Amino acid sequence: MRLARATTLATVATLAMAFLCGSFARADDAKAVDALNAPAKVIQEKSKSWKGVLDAYVEMSAPPMKLGPAFNVLAVWPGMADWSKVKDWAAANGKMAKALLGAQTAVAFAMPYGRTSVPPVYVEKGAFIGIGDGLTVYSSDVAYLKPLAVINTFVAAEMYRLGQEKKYQEAFELGIASLKFLRQVADQHLLEEKVFAMEAMCDMASVQRDVLQTFLADIPAPVVKKFALTGYAFIHPTDGERLRRMEMPEGDRVLAEALIMQLFDAQGQPDTAKFAATMGDLQARKEPLARFGAAKRWTEIADVHGSLDSTRARLTGIYDDWWRRWRVRYYDGLLDNPTVLSRTNKMRYAMVLAMANDIQRLFALRQRLNAELNGTVLAFGVVAAYRDSGIWPGGIDRTYTQYTIKRFDFDPWDPAAGRWQYENVASPRAIESEFGRLQISGGVLYARGVDKEDGSAQKQTNDGLTGDFVAWPALRALSRTAGGK
Numbered sequence: 001m002r003l004a005r006a007t008t009l010a011t012v013a014t015l016a017m018a019f020l021c022g023s024f025a026r027a028d029d030a031k032a033v034d035a036l037n038a039p040a041k042v043i044q045e046k047s048k049s050w051k052g053v054l055d056a057y058v059e060m061s062a063p064p065m066k067l068g069p070a071f072n073v074l075a076v077w078p079g080m081a082d083w084s085k086v087k088d089w090a091a092a093n094g095k096m097a098k099a100l101l102g103a104q105t106a107v108a109f110a111m112p113y114g115r116t117s118v119p120p121v122y123v124e125k126g127a128f129i130g131i132g133d134g135l136t137v138y139s140s141d142v143a144y145l146k147p148l149a150v151i152n153t154f155v156a157a158e159m160y161r162l163g164q165e166k167k168y169q170e171a172f173e174l175g176i177a178s179l180k181f182l183r184q185v186a187d188q189h190l191l192e193e194k195v196f197a198m199e200a201m202c203d204m205a206s207v208q209r210d211v212l213q214t215f216l217a218d219i220p221a222p223v224v225k226k227f228a229l230t231g232y233a234f235i236h237p238t239d240g241e242r243l244r245r246m247e248m249p250e251g252d253r254v255l256a257e258a259l260i261m262q263l264f265d266a267q268g269q270p271d272t273a274k275f276a277a278t279m280g281d282l283q284a285r286k287e288p289l290a291r292f293g294a295a296k297r298w299t300e301i302a303d304v305h306g307s308l309d310s311t312r313a314r315l316t317g318i319y320d321d322w323w324r325r326w327r328v329r330y331y332d333g334l335l336d337n338p339t340v341l342s343r344t345n346k347m348r349y350a351m352v353l354a355m356a357n358d359i360q361r362l363f364a365l366r367q368r369l370n371a372e373l374n375g376t377v378l379a380f381g382v383v384a385a386y387r388d389s390g391i392w393p394g395g396i397d398r399t400y401t402q403y404t405i406k407r408f409d410f411d412p413w414d415p416a417a418g419r420w421q422y423e424n425v426a427s428p429r430a431i432e433s434e435f436g437r438l439q440i441s442g443g444v445l446y447a448r449g450v451d452k453e454d455g456s457a458q459k460q461t462n463d464g465l466t467g468d469f470v471a472w473p474a475l476r477a478l479s480r481t482a483g484g485k
Contacts, residue, residue, distance in 0.1 A: 001296035012050075014289060019187050023211070027132045028113075028114040028115055028116060028117075028130065028133055029130075029131055029132060029134070029137040029258060031042075031258065032113075032131050032247075032258040033113050033114040033123070033131050033252060033462075035254045035258075036113040036114075036119065036131070036251050036254055037088055037113055037114070040110040040112065043107050043108055043110055043367070044107075047106055047107040047108070048107070048109065048110040049103035049106035049108070049109050049110075049111055049181060049184055050107060050109050050111035050112075051134060052099050052102055052103055052106075053096075053103050053145070053151070053181065054097045054111075054122060054127045054147065055070065055130055056095045056098070056099035056100075056148070057096065057125065057127060058121055058122065058125050058127070059095055060093050060095075060096055060150070060154070061089065061092055061093060061473065063150060063153070063154075063394045064085035064086055064089050065081060065082070065085075065091055067146070067150065067153065068158045070077060071086075072149070072153055072155065073149070073152040073153045073155070073156045073200070073207060074156070074203055074206070074207065074476070076153060076156045076157045077156075077160055077161065077210070077477075078160050078214075079163060079213070079480055080349075081391065083201070087157065087161045087164075087255060088156075089426070090154055090157040090158040090161045091158075091161060093154060093158075093354065096151060096154055097158055099413055100151075100174065100177045100178055100181055100189065101173065101177045102156070103176065103177065103180070103181045103184070104177040104181060105182035106181075108184050109185045109187070109189060110184075111129065111144065112129075113129045113131055113189075113251075114128075114129065114130070114131055115128050115129075115130050122144075124380075125147065126143045126146055126147060126179070127144045127147045127483070128141075128144060129141070129142050129143065129190075129193075130142075130143065130146060132255075133256070135259070135262060135263075135274065135277075137255055137258045137259050138256060138258070138282065138355060139282075139285075140190060140251075140409070142190060142192045142193055142196075145192070145193070145196045146197070148182075148185065150198065151178075151198075152178065152182075152200055152204060152296065155174060155175065155178040155207075156204075156207045158174055158209065159171040159172075159175050159208075159211050160211060162174070162252065163215045166218065168218075168219045168223050169223050169226075171211060172208065172211075172223070172227045172231065173231075175204070175207070175211070176208075176231045176232065176235070177467075178204055178229065178412045179204055179232075179235045180193060180235055181199045181206060182197050182200050183197075183201065183236045184200055184292055185197040185200075186246060186247075187246070188203065188249075188251070189250060189251030189254055190249055190251040191249045191251075191252050191357045191359060191362075193249070193251075193367065194249045194362065195361075198365050198366065198369050199365065201369055201372070201373070202365075202368055202369050203374040204370045205232075205369075205373055205376045206462070206474070207370060208232070208376055209375075209376055209379050209411070209471065209472065209477070210474045210477040211477075212224070212379070212380065212383060212474065212479050213334045213472075213473055213474035213478060214295065214480075214481075216290045216387075219383075219387065221384055221386070221387035221388040224380055224383050224384040225301070225381075225388070225403055226389055227380055228365075228380035228381040228383075228403055228404050229381075229403070229404065229405065231380075232373070232376045232380055233377045233404075233408060235373060240407070241370075241407050241408045241410040242329075242330075242370065242412070243369065243370050243373075246366065248285060248322060248323055248326040248362070249362075250319060251317075252354075252355070252356075252357050253319045255355075256315055256352070256355040256356065257312060257315060259278070259355065260279075260308070260311055260312060260315065260351065262274065263278060263279075263351070264307070264311075267309035268307045268309060269308070270302040270351075271306050272299055272302040272303075275298060275299075275302045275351070276295045276298040276299040276302060277295055277298075279294075279296035279298040279301075279350075279351060279354060280293075280295035280296075280297070280298045281294075282354060282355070283297075283354060284299070284355075285297045293458055297438055298350075301347060301350045304348065304432075305347070305348060305349070305350060305351060306345050306348045306349055309347075309374035311349060311352060314340075314344060314349045314357060315352050315355075316350050317340050318339075318340045318341050318344070318356050319356075319367060320340075321340035321341070322339070322341075325339075325363070326362075326363075330367060330412055330415070331415040341353070341356060341358060364450075367412040367413060367464075368463050368469075370412040370418075371411070371412055371413065371447050371464060371469050374408045374409075374410055374411075374412070374420070375445065375447065375469070375471025375472070376471065377408040378396065378403065378404055378408060378420055378445055378472075379472040380404070380408060381399040381403040381404070381405075382396070382399055382404075382422070382443045382472060383443075384399070384403040384404070385398070385399050385402075385403045386442070386443060388403070392424045392442045392443040393443065394424055395422060395423075396419075396422035396445070401418060411429050411448060412447070413447055413448055413449055413450055413469070414447070414448050414452055415452070416452075420445060420446070420447055420471075421445070421446050421447070421448065421454060421457070421468075422443065422444065422445050422446075422469075423443075423444045423456075423457070424442065424444075425440060425441045425442060425443075425444050426441070427441060428440065428441040429441070430458070431457055431459070431460055431470070431475070432458065432459045432460070432467075432478070433459075433460040433461075433470070434460065434462055434474045434475075435459055435475050435476055435478075435479035436479060438478055438479055438482060439482070440457070440473055440478070442473070443472060443473075444457050444470070444472065444473065445470070445471045445472040446470040446471065447464065447468065447469040447471070448468060448469075449464035449465070449466070449467055449469050450464050450465050450470050451463070451466070451467075452467075454468075455468045457470055460475060
């Protein structure tokens, strides 16, 4: 018995070292790639947006600086350091703007999975989705998200550049196109892709309001009214005001099942050596401090882990549960029940728990995105009314029909009233924000946030987790004109 265990541990150590040294080739698992790409096969190539946009990315000139805290979609604006360089970079890449404008009518982004599924030049430029092979099948490399971050930064810079040239219609047309493109990306199949796309849409929607705030005094009322009524309300027409059609990511389940199938023997029991080395490496990559001893722990778990059939059934049960929750209303009682994931035995299904990414955070992110998009529609309507009459409207209801669409007056955090809060603030008052203490006046539009309490917009956070979610005025832009960063 001791000799057998010693042999097993030696085998585990050998396999683990192979993982650490990278001796497993970074190819693509053909079956997993086929499964991930299958849904897009019914879409005609001309109706996919990935190639047109990434072709333009391949041709883009290098940004004036690396992405980072000082250079990203939320950091670029005309008062930033080196704005002249950023502006010149944006002006020099009109092909990207044209590609995004063309992409907005596509059916889907539908970028194929697998390095060999895209042109070699894309791989050289880091625009691909790598899927592991063999025992590394669960280790995807969603490399193209960095190019998308560069593209998003370009959009923000180009909107400000166009605004400075008083080409407001062109600026907001590009902004809407970028949101429609990101909405397509949000229906990709891996959790990492969906989180990126949803967070990027939140950022991009806030940028639209920043640009509107920055050029508020000069933008003609008809331009703002046009985008309030026919632009931001139709980022994805079938979503409506509740993001009804956004898909839940299931690509991670495909990869998890592909790995599960390799870690059990002919009798449907864990292959201890493969099981321990593979899962130990997976844990070590997620938790570096757990690297030492991880393989030994998984060797012990193999003795009590569920069978192949029960493991696959548990994985399916977890995703079925999430699927049901994803499709109910935000305040459905089902969401208060314990998830199948939370009720899963930590030892018997340790492998599933290690790979089944908890998508609970997506529910909160979807509500925030809902608020960002609805708030943008309403903010443009409020500003359109103001620019048309020179007076901030007395109530949000006074903008309905003429300046905005009533059904977007939906607060995703407020199950009772379900409406946004609006006030015409006659004299400046203070608000504590993530950009510092600011003075606000005029039209103030806000949602109640996660706590569902009406804080009269005295405290704000960008995600609505504490205080109120303020859509207007655009506080980031306001902080810049007030001397903030």
